[in-house]
Amino acid sequence: MTLDRENKLLIGLCAMAAILIAKLFSIQILDDKYKQSAENNTKVYTTIYPTRGIIHDRNGKILVGNKVAYDLLATPSEITEFDTLALAHVLEVEPQFIIDKMAEFKKNKRRIGFQSVVMMKKLPPEVYMKFAEVSYQFPGFRGQARNLREYPFNAGGNLLGYVSEVNENYLKNHADEYKAGDYAGMTGIEAAREKELRGIKGYEVWLRNSKNKIESRFKEGEEDKEAIPGDNITTTIDAELQNYGQMLMNNKVGSLVAIEPSTGEILALISSPGIDVDKLADFGHHYTEISTDPYKPMYNRAVQAPYPPGSVFKLVNGLIGLQEGVFTPNTTYPCSMGFHFGKSGKLRCHAHKSPVNFEESIMMSCNAYYCYVLKDILENKKYENIEESLNKWREYVMSFGFGQKLGSDFPSEQAGFIPDAAYYNKYYKKGGWKALTVISLSIGQAEIGCTPLHLANLCATIANRGHYFIPHIIKDSENVTIDPKYKEKHYTMVDTTHFPKVIGGMYRAVNSGYGSGGTASIAAVEGLDICGKTGTAQNPHGDDHSVFICFAPKDNPKIAVAAFIENGGFGASYAAPIASLLTEKYLTGEICGNERKALEKRMMEANLLHKVRIKK
């Protein structure tokens, strides 16, 4: 054979074919990795979802449990002819729904292939059982159990938060931990404690054959992984008290917070309006309704809304004054319907006897008294100038937890605001302000912003005679240990010896009887020794906010409450009755006497929503 061009080309042809066959040989015979890759491609992982941890209240009652619902899966490639009407009947849907679904499957036939698709979500067990009995008539349809949240008590909707299927955004932020179709806590305790509650997913490994049918367990389940259920969580919430508080706050905008002073545990925390637990269970359906509600039920006012505290704040100023020695409990100041300063300046007060001493000033909530106190604190010769004394005052205030995040286990907690010298220097220019300029601070008005949780914490601090525990909502339980910071006492900068005087005033404010000048007589309950302080927070947008803090009993207090009712008027009009009813309910388990029962009814039925200005 000569090497002419024909033969050269034939040799080239054979050489090229040899290259192809050599490559085939290399990947088909020599290299094993492709076989493994192909095997991996045929493995099917079916996820086993763990049951989510249960959330208990402080007494072991279940706040959030689990219930089973069923998803109806359809495998279009296995569906044969069936009785549409019968299926619609057992599933309790319109026959048209089934017809539409079948049409949809047919349209997406290529894409679906042999896979199963979810046809209906969250069938209740009753419906599913009915279907299961006759499911043999409907090949290609099967149920898949799924855990849903269940709420035995209508208590603490926004505290608990909701669980929903993770969306794209969530997946982006938690790429390694979640997959599409997973559920996660989105708000409240469900979100804050997601790591404990969610548990660990397991999986089963199956092999599919070339027809995409699942054939067998991979290595008899050797590579399977069991799901580990989520840890249970115990909250400090008292479910009954929370529920009762919600009833009291019905149709009012505001917050009601109860703390156990000796531990800092939050017994009840109501932000009104809240979210009903039935809506939580199926949050997706109610999302639009809830998110467009003008009263913003998703907004947890108790920890997020900074308000001026009003007269309640006088307690803080009084304690600071005593500590700084600018007055003594026996010091009396006059009050002529207010505090007069400058040429025509006046901070008004209401009618009460004059002059008053410290205890009486708390009992009667005298404004003028605290103007003198604050003026003396700020003009104290101990300090070089007002800037220094104001900053000192601020330091005291902040030692009560104000003006900062308390560090509770609410991720959304707000810090509030306590002004410092720099703030006023900026506002009035340096040297352009003096004690009288900022005199409203004395009665808890002006720039001060604090959340209802701050006020409840103040109340607990006074009840404890000078210290507090950071308020928190999760307790230690079997698998969950809370941060040790919640077990530390936090002392204020005011000596504990000054607190009994304040408590004396708070006791008299409640228990002096009508006509005595005590501002909170309406809160009195015989035998409970409630100590309280009213507040009326001025509100430029409408009616004043009604504020009240109280604790009981006077000695060895069991509960400290802060109530903040938006547009509720005087402290005594709504906040005081509501807080005292909550206290009574907690301490005695019921409301005693016809008078108190009538008050309870009146509070529950009161509707203040029309007074609330809705921001557009």
Add this chain to the structure above:
Amino acid sequence: MIGQIGNRGRGLGKTIDWKLVIIYMTLVLIGWANIYSSVQATDSTGLFDFANRSGKQFVWIAAALVLAIVILFVVSPRIYEGLAVPIYVIAIGLLLAVIVLGVEVKGSRSWFALGPIRFQPAEVSKISTSLMLAAFMSQLGYKISRFKDFVITALIILVPMGIIVMQSETGSALVYVGFIFMLYREGLSGWLIFMVGMAILLFILTLTCSNFVALLVLAGVSSFCIMLYSGRGKWWVFFGIPLIVLMAFLPRLLPEDFFLTPTHILLVVMFILIMVAAYVAFRERHMFTHLSLIAVLGGIMLIFSTAYLFNNVLQDHQRKRIEVLLGMKEDPSGVGYNVNQSKIAIGSGGLWGKGYMEGTQTTFGFVPEQSTDFIFCTIGEEWGFIGSSFVILLYVLLIWRIIRSAERSREAFTRIYGYCVACCIFMHLFINVGMTLGLMPVIGIPLPLVSYGGSSLWAFTVLIFIFIALDRNERKYF
């Protein structure tokens, strides 16, 4: 013109190249069986159900056989030579028309849609160009080395190729490069093929390494050829090699902030040597050296325009495919996905394969286009090394037999046409199988006779059976 069935010459049994027909039928049936296997995962219907691809392919096959019979028994093989020009012109017209009237499929405008049937003029153009080349080049007195003849020949190939590139069907256009083997057979200098090969090598080197490396390789190869052909082989060994080695280490030898880059120095050296070589060649009247030097200059220009060609002339998807093939970018889930899954499919077949319809990789749809461009995956996975090698050998046999028959032919027209057919099949085979094996970039052209699709099947049937008819026509009388 019509009705040559009869007893003139030798009989049917002896004149038709039955071996070719059998190879053809075997490939078509292998294709049909594998199309059925690759679609049965999603459409579990019958082999003949017209709703799925295997059913449709049956119809296309039946139609292809009708075409084959018409070509063999109805149409006189003598007409092709005369009709080559009109057919060629009509095909060019169709190619142009489809740019305006065609439907857009996957980013390219190369299909006519007639109701449910789609048809690609580029397929017809393979036939028309082959006939045209055969007709033109078989003329008495044609000499490929004559400039005018060469240019017309080149234009016959380049015009349809250019229009197809304009349709964004670069893959189909690439097939036309294969005609260069036919031209080689017909007397084209082997250096042309060598230069095409060099150009591809330089292009790849520039992309994957650097201009410097590509220049160095160009300098080495061209100096070797020039010195060898001008009788100075020893000089090259003693002076050329040391100089090239020195240049290769230039980047390391130069201080970092030297005012000339190694590439610049290399260019200067090459320029000086080219001038010297040109002078020597002029004195010795050595034509080869002159042409070589022009080629070298062309090579340098190619190297420096590679970046521009790559980034501005190629389309995004083509660029990505080349990048993935050359390992410039890892992209196993994007462009690399197809190739990766395709290799997994073929690789997992092993020696004997997983068995017919038992392939997991292809039937789950991991491999896209598994019944068309990636049909070889199904073969590789289900029939293993044995089966896929067998299919490749069948193609080799097909091409081999066409070339041998073409060589035996007494008519230049038949010979040239036969080579054109062989080149087309070869290019399709190598590009398509090379793509599924990761040897070639992802270029969407079908595997002849096996891939799903009527257009392609009919085109190759016509292409092959015209040759069988031409061949038979000769056997009748000799």
